[in-house]
């Protein structure tokens with residue numbers, strides 16, 4: 001069979017830069033593992049915003065791909081369309097989109113003429129089938145999960161794509177990325193993403209996972225890899241990338257603690273091989289999955305940070321609008337247990353989602369403060385393709401702003417919705433206040449700990465990342481969260497019995513900017 005060249009593109013040409021992407025790394029690794037086709041990943045993480053077209057053209061000219069595939073998510077889709085159009089200006093090879101947006105908004109993807117096909121679901125098996133069909137000069141009609149056009153019509157795939165069984169998932173071969181991207185990744189973030197499981201059984205109304213889950217009735221959506229193999233691969237990657245600056249593992253599993261037996265096996269193996277002393281890790285969890293026992297195990301095995309989806313402090317908003325399914329008592333108990341465990345908490349909140357109210361934002365601010373969440377991150381709500389919560393938006397008094405999609409990749413500034421009880425400037429002011437309230441605390445803590453070297457390291461970091469197109473704000477954010485040992489030995493906010501004067505002033509300001517809507521919470 002003819003050997004083809006596959007170019008996988010992460011269209012991260014926007015100001016908001018992200019670390020190496022797990023999804024395309026897994027697809028690229030699978031193709032390499034199971035075939036002789038060549039694979040290369042084009043990532044714009046270290047490319048100045050104005051230089052992405054030059055880099056794209058050079059890559060296309062030098063690599064001469066036979067097939068280009070692009071990862072698509074809803075927030076980055078406008079950027080992806082720009083990249084797709086530019087690709088077609090230079091090469092006339094097929095372009096296929098995959099990822100969440102291609103799965104949930106296939107017609108949106110194929111509405112952009114630059115995309116020839118859209119791949120739904122797990123990309124590994126279909127991508128290889130597509131390459132093999134092209135290499136053999138056969139029709140692509142039987143490639144599972146491949147949506148295509150027939151004239152003006154969009155043709156659904158037969159067969160449908162199936163979920164990839166966990167036993168078939170292969171280790172990520174990070175050399176599918178160029179060395180300069182890996183170096184930038186380890187310098188800036190110091191992290192290696194690891195995916196030990198796929199899927200999530202929860203049904204949060206704002207999340208694309210809920211919709212993707214519905215596409216696979218009767219299949220096992222939550223799937224786990226063998227924990228022993230996972231640790232073996234982490235050990236190998238640690239040996240390979242330690243000298244480049246690998247400092248922490250970041251599990252991308254959506255709910256790391258959902259399977260007690262799996263966590264126990266993983267932790268025991270991580271400790272047995274000694275990684276718990278060398279390579280700390282961070283993981284996502286829901287607050288209702290933590291217990292004193294599993295937190296002790298995590299702590300012992302080197303977990304230094306838990307990334308927790310809180311979304312909203314208000315019980316009704318969290319459970320009735322966002323369908324999070326976490327009672328107030330369990331949320332607060334989970335936060336208290338995490339605090340007691342000595343593992344730092346990154347708490348994710350959403351601001352400005354459907355039905356948002358000023359008093360609910362103030363409640364989230366208070367919860368983050370009262371439970372001493374170490375890194376409270378208030379993201380601006382972004383509408384994700386096909387998510388259930390959008391069906392309720394009008395009845396909740398909210399609507400999507402026309403410019404929302406264009407600003408969607410900006411999680412800290414782009415406002416997506418208009419609300420009956422809240423103005424866009426109030427949401428922006430709120431997010432700014434949260435940065436001032438919480439950011440200054442841990443920056444001050446870092447400065448006291450590192451003294452002069454904090455400033456010299458910061459200056460070096462800003463200069464180096466500026467050459468890669470990072471904004472000063474982006475550089476600052478990544479520096480305080482990830483640079484040096486900032487995640488390895490993270491800040492732990494201290495609970496104080498007495499509210500400080502600064503906090504009292506901030507809360508008063510928040511209440512002035514976000515006065516109560518005057519509406520009772522529904523019961």
Ligand code: SF4
Pocket residue numbers: 200201202203204207208209210254255286309
């Ligand atoms: S928000 Fe988290 S818990 Fe909820 S469905 Fe998505 S991945 Fe699952």
